[in-house]
Amino acid sequence: MSPVVLDTALVPPADRAEFWHEAVSRTFIPLDVRLLESTPGPATITSHALGVAQVSLVQAGPQRVERSAGLIARGGEDHLTLALQHRGTARLVQGDHRVELRPGTFAISDAGRPFSKELLEPFLFTAFHWPRSAGGVSEEDLRVLTATAFGTGDGTARLVAAYLECLSRSAGSMEPQLASWLAATALDLLAVLAHERRGRSVPEAPEVALATLARVKDHILRHLGDPDLTPERIAAAHHLSVRYLHKLFRYEGVTVARWIQRQRLDLARRDLARRTSDRVGVATVAGRWGFVSASHFSRAFRAAYGVSPREWQAAAAGFGVAV
Secondary structure, eight states: OOOEEEEOTTSOHHHHHHHHHHHHHHHSSOOEEEEOOSSOOOOEEEEEEETTEEEEEEEEOSEEEEEOHHHHTTSOTTEEEEEEEEESOEEEEETTEEEEEOTTOEEEEETTSOEEEEEOSOEEEEEEEEEGGGOSSOHHHHHHHBTOOBOOSSHHHHHHHHHHHHHHHHGGGSOHHHHHHHHHHHHHHHHHHHHHHTTOOOTTOHHHHHHHHHHHHHHHHHTTTOTTOOHHHHHHHTTOOHHHHHHHGGGGTSOHHHHHHHHHHHHHHHHHTOOSTTOOOHHHHHHHTTOSOHHHHHHHHHHHHSSOHHHHHHHHHHHOOOO
């Protein structure tokens, strides 16, 4: 996926404040942005789509950002933003909550309620921005998560921070479907963080199992091309028993092997339907997504979609197929 890059370096300094205000509001939600430098320096936002979510790396100089009731009325009220601070400090105020974000900490702001944010020195942060409708995080979760500073010393907060940072670095090289899956995993992890903060996390609690399942699914999606991706190797990579791994996948309603095959078939189907000049053969696609042979791939594909891989590819070439 190609990134969307907004850069003020080529904008005359006198025009940078207005350009940056528009860039920030266009990338996220309507905001009032006031730069605190007499001569604004260059600033950048690099964004990638992750299904319905978005991850952005933001680098700029001192500024104050405000989301007023009037701006809420202009739209974006159904969105949430998690900011993971890398450099500089930020002070976020929303409702009765006042938090200070230092490098390595993160907080979530709710675009449906007024807030302000001060960044009094040059900064760099990763923003994960998503609509409430994407699910994963309930209203009860949000009351716990919003405008709360989370450190990354231990526990689920550290996992969330590391996951989002990795997601940001890898976003440009992901297939759209994979990016969407991984964004959904990020939301699952936030729900686990909320449950943990409410003190409901115990060793056998469902949310703990779901957090482990999220990590396992992430691992699987990153290794789908490996034909030796077996339950035994997956379990070993996460220090689990094979029995417990199978127990986790009861939440998905399928076996581990069936879940892996579904993901492989879906990505293979998309590859075969690409209407490009560099179309690849069925055997190549089968090998790319971890199928042990073209014949095994063809049988599984026909069982799933009712046509052979070659028939699917021909239909996509001749008429276009929705993928």
